[in-house]
Amino acid sequence: MADRHLFVGQRSLSLAVIAAALSFISGCSLPAARSASPRSFLPEITPNLNPQADSNTSQEKALVAQPNQAYKQAISKLIQQENIQRLNKPIPAEFQGKTFKDIKVNSAIKAVAKGTLDKPSGQDATLKPIALTFDDGPWPSSTVQALDVLKKNNVKATFFVVGRQVQKYPQLAKRIVAEGHAIANHSWSHQYHRYNQVGAANEIDKTADIVYKITGVKTNLFRPPGGILNNGLAAYAQQKKYGVVMWSADSLDWRYHNPNVLINRILKEASTGGIVLMHDGGGDRSKTLRALPQLMGELKKRGYKFVTVPELMEMQQKDKELMARKG
Numbered sequence: 001m002a003d004r005h006l007f008v009g010q011r012s013l014s015l016a017v018i019a020a021a022l023s024f025i026s027g028c029s030l031p032a033a034r035s036a037s038p039r040s041f042l043p044e045i046t047p048n049l050n051p052q053a054d055s056n057t058s059q060e061k062a063l064v065a066q067p068n069q070a071y072k073q074a075i076s077k078l079i080q081q082e083n084i085q086r087l088n089k090p091i092p093a094e095f096q097g098k099t100f101k102d103i104k105v106n107s108a109i110k111a112v113a114k115g116t117l118d119k120p121s122g123q124d125a126t127l128k129p130i131a132l133t134f135d136d137g138p139w140p141s142s143t144v145q146a147l148d149v150l151k152k153n154n155v156k157a158t159f160f161v162v163g164r165q166v167q168k169y170p171q172l173a174k175r176i177v178a179e180g181h182a183i184a185n186h187s188w189s190h191q192y193h194r195y196n197q198v199g200a201a202n203e204i205d206k207t208a209d210i211v212y213k214i215t216g217v218k219t220n221l222f223r224p225p226g227g228i229l230n231n232g233l234a235a236y237a238q239q240k241k242y243g244v245v246m247w248s249a250d251s252l253d254w255r256y257h258n259p260n261v262l263i264n265r266i267l268k269e270a271s272t273g274g275i276v277l278m279h280d281g282g283g284d285r286s287k288t289l290r291a292l293p294q295l296m297g298e299l300k301k302r303g304y305k306f307v308t309v310p311e312l313m314e315m316q317q318k319d320k321e322l323m324a325r326k327g
């Protein structure tokens with residue numbers, strides 16, 4: 001959490017308390033964790049200082065372990081609720097019903113560099129936010145792999161899910177949200193033909209309904225299958241005030257199965273406020289997803305920081321506020 005970008009809207013106090021509690025539970029002795037006093041709602045867990053006590057029966061051990069486990073579960077539930085609340089916030093008005101392929105977030109940084117704006121306190125001018133997005137899942141092997149890698153690297157991404165896949169693999173959709181990623185709408189059946197109003201409503205609303213039913217998140221971002229903007233789906237999504245999210249860096253991972261090609265393509269097209277297109281479904285993408293750790297490492301080396309698409313939107317709002325103050 002400490003390395004979240006400063007532009008990203010402040011999380012509510014509850015998340016700070018959760019973080020403190022997590023630090024406490026994991027045995028971390030950060031002063032912040034102590035001063036936030038998670039003990040006020042978490043009873044003291046007495047450390048076992050007696051080596052003799054190691055001969056506890058398994059039942060006793062289970063009793064000792066149980067509260068810890070219960071706290072962890074309670075806290076992960078709170079974090080999940082916090083994520084859902086955050087994802088259910090309406091997207092900024094300027095993105096509602098609009099189509100975009102990236103989000104300009106660095107006017108303030110440029111103005112600081114030019115000397116026309118004072119550096120906002122604590123702002124990291126070297127930061128280059130970028131959003132990784134995964135389409136066509138959930139998919140049994142590849143989505144699990146993507147989630148595992150993202151978790152290991154503490155990176156949050158945005159998953160554009162296909163409704164019928166969510167119906168098939170609800171646990172994976174739940175996991176996407178539980179692990180702090182953004183979830184978004186990618187139609188019910190991922191077809192490329194023309195849709196009338198009723199057909200488009202069926203594709204988009206049915207997906208929104210199942211995502212809500214399974215995860216509690218109301219989708220407000222849509223990506224048309226195949227990036228097709230003129231077959232009725234994007235028009236319906238715009239009508240429903242969705243932000244229609246395209247991309248600025250295309251891995252073409254569905255075409256090329258050589259990880260180096262994927263990495264090089266993305267590095268070439270990466271940009272500040274950029275949106276990277278990859279796939280965790282539509283087939284087993286495990287081979288190309290194997291490139292994900294290296295790709296993230298290379299992007300990090302180049303000064304990129306990973307955020308979700310909703311976070312990029314928040315960053316743009318902050319960027320605009322800073323520029324307005326300058327004006």
Ligand SMILES: [Zn+2]
Nearest residue numbers: 135136225226
């Ligand atoms: Zn797709």
